[in-house]
Amino acid sequence: EPEVTQTPSHQVTQMGQEVILRCVPISNHLYFYWYRQILGQKVEFLVSFYNNEISEKSEIFDDQFSVERPDGSNFTLKIRSTKLEDSAMYFCASSEATGSFTEAFFGQGTRLTVV
Amino acid sequence: AQTVTQSQPEMSVQEAETVTLSCTYDTSESDYYLFWYKQPPSRQMILVIRQEAYKQQNATENRFSVNFQKAAKSFSLKISDSQLGDAAMYFCAYRRNNNNDMRFGAGTRLTVKP
Numbered sequence: 001e002p003e004v005t006q007t008p009s010h011q012v013t014q015m016g017q018e019v020i021l022r023c024v025p026i027s028n029h030l031y032f033y034w035y036r037q038i039l040g041q042k043v044e045f046l047v048s049f050y051n052n053e054i055s056e057k058s059e060i061f062d063d064q065f066s067v068e069r070p071d072g073s074n075f076t077l078k079i080r081s082t083k084l085e086d087s088a089m090y091f092c093a094s095s096e097a098t099g100s101f102t103e104a105f106f107g108q109g110t111r112l113t114v115v
Numbered sequence: 116a117q118t119v120t121q122s123q124p125e126m127s128v129q130e131a132e133t134v135t136l137s138c139t140y141d142t143s144e145s146d147y148y149l150f151w152y153k154q155p156p157s158r159q160m161i162l163v164i165r166q167e168a169y170k171q172q173n174a175t176e177n178r179f180s181v182n183f184q185k186a187a188k189s190f191s192l193k194i195s196d197s198q199l200g201d202a203a204m205y206f207c208a209y210r211r212n213n214n215n216d217m218r219f220g221a222g223t224r225l226t227v228k229p
Binding site for chain 1: 152158159160161162165206208214215216217218219220221222
């Protein structure tokens with residue numbers, strides 16, 4: 001069964017460093033998402049991406065964050081200068097279409113630890 | 116603003132018994148969709164069941180069913196004949212029509228006792 005894969009599973013980075021989280025969405029999916037989950041807190045929407053541009057973003061997704069689909073298969077989330085409060089589980093998701101009833105398939109997540 | 120509240124941080128059920136997980140939400144929209152996701156210890160979230168707000172009939176997927184009360188803005192999940200593999204974190208989620216921003220509740224950790 002096709003699935004969304006994320007790498008690495010765990011990333012430790014120094015505060016102020018740039019980090020890139022990688023995701024390979026399901027191959028025929030056109031819509032891509034990033035969510036994060038700070039330990040013990042809710043899963044929060046960050047951004048959605050379609051047709052090589054951001055379609056929606058939350059207030060969390062500030063100028064420190066960017067997304068890219070560099071090669072037609074990967075979907076990346078870059079944090080330019082990490083802060084301690086960026087430590088969280090980051091989930092990538094993809095869906096065939098948009099529309100609220102469409103199922104989003106989630107990856108296993110990347111745990112980001114900023115020290 | 117749309118918010119989703121899961122008032123039970125943890126729940127426990129005996130194997131083969133039935134358990135109900137609560138979810139309430141706040142919205143001024145009339146056209147929206149509700150979801151329950153399961154997050155096992157491997158941490159990949161899996162869709163369990165979904166409900167369109169305009170449908171009065173409660174969604175059912177095998178042992179999983181919902182009690183959707185639109186006026187009360189309540190969307191509870193019932194798991195019948197609980198199995199050990201049902202142990203996971205369960206998230207209730209809301210998304211309004213034509214919007215990609217899915218709002219999640221804080222989750223309920225379900226333990227299934229043998």
